[in-house]
């Protein structure tokens with residue numbers, strides 16, 4: 183029982199640090215017995231109180247009791263005891279009085295009693311929809327509200343071990359029991375780790391990815407001017423003095439993460455999207471987009487992400503808590519080309535966008551497909567990519583000329599009789615969106631100067647692309663400044679993304695950069711923009727506390743300058759001339 187003791191020691195260390203544990207009276211005593219009896223009652227385990235207390239065991243020994251299967255007869259009881267213990271630990275509230283069930287609440291199932299205490303809500307919220315943070319209670323079944331013991335769906339692996347632990351047949355119980363210590367301690371460690379990770383999901387995360395030099399750049403013997411450190415990078419800009427002596431100017435930047443040319447797409451997923459996946463189930467609308475110069479690796483970076491995300495979302499959907507509520511995953515894929523919307527999974531059918539009475543964006547006619555396995559996602563992505571508008575630019579032979587938006591939505595569906603189910607489209611509409619993640623592969627951005635070689639069509643595309651990128655930038659800035667007015671209507675792109683920016687939203691921006699000396703100016707502009715987004719999105723940002731009702735004057739001036747300077751030409755907002763963007 184060495185592991186058991188280790189787990190128990192960890193419990194004590196934790197609780198002791200919290201202070202409240204000590205107040206409970208370590209020796210147990212009458213008051214301690216009463217407190218423990220009420221804790222047990224709150225989990226419907228009141229019948230365990232007498233055997234536990236009569237042997238003089240106080241609540242500090244609960245971890246050990248679990249390990250020994252003490253008192254709890256059935257697997258279900260063990261499960262409840264385990265959960266009670268877990269919540270005692272995570273609340274650090276050994277010494278606090280539990281919620282005493284009212285006559286009303288105690289009328290229900292034992293498992294529903296007692297966990298509506300305010301002290302509990304944060305901890306039970308982990309993994310369940312956060313009832314206290316949302317207004318649309320229609321999304322939630324009573325089952326979720328009253329089911330305090332559902333294992334955290336943030337931990338697919340842990341849940342599995344949890345089920346293994348408790349849903350055993352009686353003949354296996356003995357054997358499984360010997361693994362309880364290890365499971366319990368890893369369960370606790372994982373839950374802690376996951377709740378920390380959840381807290382670390384910033385509202386806006388800025389990650390930079392550097393691609394390797396390509397064949398052309400190598401054949402031109404171009405230098406790699408970007409060196410990457412830990413969450414930081416330096417651009418070594420080659421410059422000439424007025425007397426034509428060469429020198430190098432260093433520009434240093436720090437970001438939430440910086441990924442060098444050796445980093446795999448899997449690692450990109452791990453750093454960017456993976457932490458957001460669990461909170462999609464908590465009414466979060468997330469957006470992940472890649473931003474950067476044409477040919478810098480946006481498509482290369484974005485394409486694998488939805489597949490990996492779908493894989494994880496599907497895994498979560500298999501959790502009993504979501505499965506029982508008929509949560510389903512839906513996929514749609516469309517592009518914005520020339521300010522118009524086209525369905526990439528429906529023969530490029532033209533779509534139109536409307537706002538409903540609640541200012542929810544609705545893309546009329548967009549086909550959504552239910553996703554049951556990852557293979558299907560792969561097929562949809564390939565189909566959509568084949569339908570996408572691409573073209574050749576000076577900088578990228580296969581440049582994306584449209585913004586492609588792949589959305590994975592989690593919807594909660596009412597029970598429908600098989601006979602009433604018409605088709606996929608109808609079923610998709612019947613569901614209510616719980617959370618959503620949008621992956622945007624932005625069209626390649628070019629400066630006016632880059633478009634001179636291109637034909638008229640490419641230049642028109644370029645203007646449209648730049649307009650929407652500028653609008654996106656303005657929206658992010660306005661959001662970060664907590665402005666009342668967010669200029670969503672600046673472009674189709676931002677209109678479509680409107681609901682991903684308001685409410686409980688998360689944005690991951692992956693800034694893609696090319697390492698070659700010839701792209702230095704673009705690289706610096708991308709990094710400066712990323713830096714600006716990053717610095718505004720820090721939680722300690724003093725601007726967050728101010729009621730900002732309009733753009734600061736300097737920003738207004740710089741935006742006007744961009745337009746005035748560029749009148750009649752392409753909007754060259756990458757040039758960053760004002761130094762304000």
Ligand SMILES: Nc1ncnc2c1ncn2[C@@H]1O[C@H](COP(=O)(O)OP(=O)(O)OP(=O)(O)O)[C@@H](O)[C@H]1O
Pocket residue numbers: 392393394396443474475476477478479480481482483575578580581582583624625626627694
């Ligand atoms: N990290 C990387 N490792 C290896 N190759 C890469 C990487 N990033 C990009 N590439 C390669 O560079 C080329 C250009 O990349 P990609 O098409 O993703 O650029 P882009 O930013 O999407 O361009 P555009 O905006 O014009 O569509 C592709 O051939 C791609 O395979």
